[in-house]
Amino acid sequence: MDTYDVKKRHKELYSPSSTEFAVVDVPEFRYLAVDGRGDPNTSAAYAHALEALYGVAYTLKFASKKTLGxxxxxxxxxxxxxxxxxxxxxxxxxxxxxxxxxxxQPDWITEDMVDAAVGTVAKKKKDNPALANLRLLTLNEGTCVQILHIGSYDDEAPTLHRLHHHYLPEHGLTFNGDHHEIYLSDPRRTAPAKLRTILRQPVRSA
Structure with missing residues (x-):
């Protein structure tokens, strides 16, 4: 049985340079998604969102393997x-x-499968309000600029300043979507100085 791994299938999108910004074309992806607001370090909504996402993701993984092979x-x-x-x-x-x-999520995961997985997780996590808002989101970001940040999340500011105030205007680009981060490290097991985070910004011509 082949095991799909988005990081290997789209290696160019998940292994950027840590020194230079790169322009990439990001195709359409589908995601499990939960919305919220506030400081991720202190927000109960953020903690609930992560618990819901991982619970449903693993439930889908096991269901896909069992029922679809x-x-x-x-x-x-x-x-x-x-x-x-x-x-x-x-x-x-x-x-x-x-x-x-x-x-x-892989492209074979359907909304019906997500709904079933949410129902399964909800039976075990009845007190998690994020499950009611979890959805399957299709995102097509297109042209993006990205770079790998190594270090604490709170140390991202200089790189973002360089992107916003130097790289984009110098290349005739402007914002075309939300700031996007991809967390390649587990913060529970990785020292802050060694965290690896992809910083991605959808762009268009200014």
Whole structure:
């Protein structure tokens, strides 16, 4: 049985340089998604979102393997981050952040399968309100600029400042979607200085 792994299937999107920005074409992906707002370090909604996403993702993995004979590696956690003023990201004003947390899914995972998995998880996690808002999201970001950040999440600000105020204007580009982060490291098991996070920004001609 072949095991689908989005990081291997789309290696060019999940292994960027840590020194230079790169322009990439991101195709359509589907994700398990939960929306929320606030500081991810302190928000109960954020903790509920992650619990719901991983619970449903693993339930789908086991169901797919059992009923379809198709297995896949659980993809890394990803997040779309937005605010009325992008400056809140470089200033790290986390209470002002709106977010959508994501886990990529193979294209054979259907909405009916997601609904069934949510129902299964809800029987065990009846007190998790995020399950009621979990959905299958299709995202087509197209042209993006990305770079690999190594270090603490709170140390992303200089790289984002360089992207927003130097790279984009110097290349005639502007924002065309939410700030996107892909978390390649498990923060529970990795020292902050060694965390690996892809910073991705959909762009268009200015």
């Amino acid at each position: 198709r297995d896949f590696v659980i993809a890394p956690l990803e997040g779309l981050w937005r605010a009325d003023d992008p400056a809140v990201f470089t200033a790290r004003l986390k209470d002002s952040w709106d977010w959508t947390m994501l886990i990529s």
